[in-house]
Amino acid sequence: MPYRLARLRGYVPWLLFVIGTAGCSVSDPAEVTKEPSPPTDGLSEALSFHASFDHGPTADFARGDAQIYTAPKYDQLDQASPGIGDPDISIENNAGRVGSALKFNRSYKRALFYRSEKNLAYSTENWVGTISFWLNLNPDEDLEPGYCDPIQVTDSAYNDAAIWVDFSQDPPRDFRLGVFGDLEVWNPQKVSPNDNPDFMNRLVAVTRPPFKRGSWTQVVITYAGLNSEAGGTARLYLDGRLQGTAEGIQEPFTWDLPRSTIRLGINYVGLFDELAIFDRALGDEEVRILHQLEGGVAALY
Numbered sequence: 274m275p276y277r278l279a280r281l282r283g284y285v286p287w288l289l290f291v292i293g294t295a296g297c298s299v300s301d302p303a304e305v306t307k308e309p310s311p312p313t314d315g316l317s318e319a320l321s322f323h324a325s326f327d328h329g330p331t332a333d334f335a336r337g338d339a340q341i342y343t344a345p346k347y348d349q350l351d352q353a354s355p356g357i358g359d360p361d362i363s364i365e366n367n368a369g370r371v372g373s374a375l376k377f378n379r380s381y382k383r384a385l386f387y388r389s390e391k392n393l394a395y396s397t398e399n400w401v402g403t404i405s406f407w408l409n410l411n412p413d414e415d416l417e418p419g420y421c422d423p424i425q426v427t428d429s430a431y432n433d434a435a436i437w438v439d440f441s442q443d444p445p446r447d448f449r450l451g452v453f454g455d456l457e458v459w460n461p462q463k464v465s466p467n468d469n470p471d472f473m474n475r476l477v478a479v480t481r482p483p484f485k486r487g488s489w490t491q492v493v494i495t496y497a498g499l500n501s502e503a504g505g506t507a508r509l510y511l512d513g514r515l516q517g518t519a520e521g522i523q524e525p526f527t528w529d530l531p532r533s534t535i536r537l538g539i540n541y542v543g544l545f546d547e548l549a550i551f552d553r554a555l556g557d558e559e560v561r562i563l564h565q566l567e568g569g570v571a572a573l574y
């Protein structure tokens with residue numbers, strides 16, 4: 274190829290670029306017809322687990338095991354069997370935020386869970402993620418005495434490398450987010466939680482939360498930077514609105530992955546629907562979009 278022509282060809286893309294940016298009619302047709310990306314694209318890619326309870330308790334979408342399990346207790350996972358093994362828990366047809374819902378008729382004494390491995394992107398370095406679900410209950414009238422954790426993810430206990438929300442035990446019940454790493458690090462003296470400022474000050478507590486029987490309230494937990502040198506942050510949202518942030522979570526979260534579980538409805542009485550887990554911390558705007566999704570989380574895949 275003659276030198277001159279080669280040089281000219283080298284200029285052609287630049288020439289088109291300059292013309293294009295000058296606003297002339299010369300432009301790439303693909304560019305003109307391209308629709309803006311729907312704002313849910315990022316949510317779809319980050320989704321790692323979704324249980325709609327519309328077709329039974331098995332998750333509709335799961336990077337790991339979609340099966341639900343019941344065990345006698347959470348520390349007896351070797352005795353777990355597939356399915357809902359408790360007559361007080363059922364699928365209530367067409368009673369959900371979308372479709373059907375999981376119904377806890379009264380507080381049960383067994384352990385109901387999904388396995389966390391791959392469904393929830395645990396990491397030993399900079400662990401990040403989001404957990405979203407919907408509740409329908411009157412906490413002060415429907416719950417039985419004691420604390421109630423609608424969700425809890427851990428490999429051992431609420432105070433040992435765990436993320437959870439709970440209703441406090443005395444009416445009017447508060448709704449609280451707890452994110453606590455390895456017990457031996459954050460609470461080596463094993464001080465009881467209510468007497469422990471390290472516990473109480475970490476909680477994100479909502480007084481007079483908006484839950485009602487007969488209507489649905491969305492709960493979203495986001496977390497980032499757990500198991501990082503910079504420290505972790507966790508946020509609690511209700512119905513798409515930020516309620517509070519826990520910051521400076523320094524202690525490690527050490528999980529034995531095969532023993533880690535997504536625990537459902539601990540001491541809970543009411544309806545539960547649309548459990549979704551994402552592999553990164555969604556931002557405020559994404560949480561708002563998730564809250565507004567028509568057709569629920571299934572619209573993402």
Ligand SMILES: [Ca+2]
Binds near residue numbers: 327370374
């Ligand atoms: Ca549903």
Ligand SMILES: [Ca+2]
Binds near residue numbers: 429434527528529
């Ligand atoms: Ca542990």
